[in-house]
Amino acid sequence: MPELPEVETVRRTLAPALGATIATVWHSGKPLRLNRAVPVAAIRRAAGGRAITGVRRLGKYLLVDVDGPRSLLVHLGMSGRFRLCAPGTARAPHTHVVLRLADGRELRFSDPRRFGQFDVVTRGDERAHPSLAVLGPDPLEEGLDAATLHAQARRRKVTLKSFLLDQAVIAGVGNIYASEALWLARLRPSRRTGRLTEAEARLLTRSVRQVLEHALEHGGTSLKDFVDADGREGENAEYLRVYGREGEPCSRCRTAIRRTLIQGRATYFCPTCQLP
DNA sequence: ATCACGACCTGGAGGC
């Protein structure tokens, strides 16, 4: 479900939880990603009785900072939701972790497919966590530059689509925005990275940023599952140019958008204005 | 080392 704009939208809408104290921690008992147990005891030690001091984002990961040396690491996987709920709200099915706040509100993590992740990290040493260690630069920060991207591309032989999905290259791009950014840059998703010119790398870098920023301005893309911390859907789906639009006319040249599979993932492109 | 594929898990949509 959630790529960078969606995760950032959740992060922003969690602002009203800042300053609140986490009273108790509840867990469904079900494992999450890779059948890995949620470390409830460690979460209780790290967050129980402590105030939430901040919420940060690294790529598609959220970091909930609390008083003391640790932070909670949250990844929404495909179907995860992280919501701030008023007291007395009915608990959704597939709720797996609940942080009950001292004022009665609850921060609830639900995830039907259980591809998500909930863990504890040490603040200041976040990169020691294996999930965060490999993350590349965040496209909304200054860390991503075209020259580095170009150099990396030249060393690899994958398709541009796979390249963009690699979280070590850019942290936060997922399946929707990979197609969208390549459309904007007029590059065919099946192109091999080795053939990327410097000018194209600049264009691609700009396109990635533009697509993500635009989606963020519209509160993210809600196709099925995504809602922000208040339960509201994003409006960006109506602005998608290619994703999910097979057969519809390209908004630049009117050619029918095509759908193909790259590494088993649905990929959308315009066969006329995206150069192979 | 790099790459492509399948697996993980549940639910919704569509076909019959």
Added chain:
DNA sequence: TGCCTCCAGGTCGTGA
């Protein structure tokens, strides 16, 4: 109605 198949926004382990 019910049953079947396919598909889904992510990541990781496998084997070539």
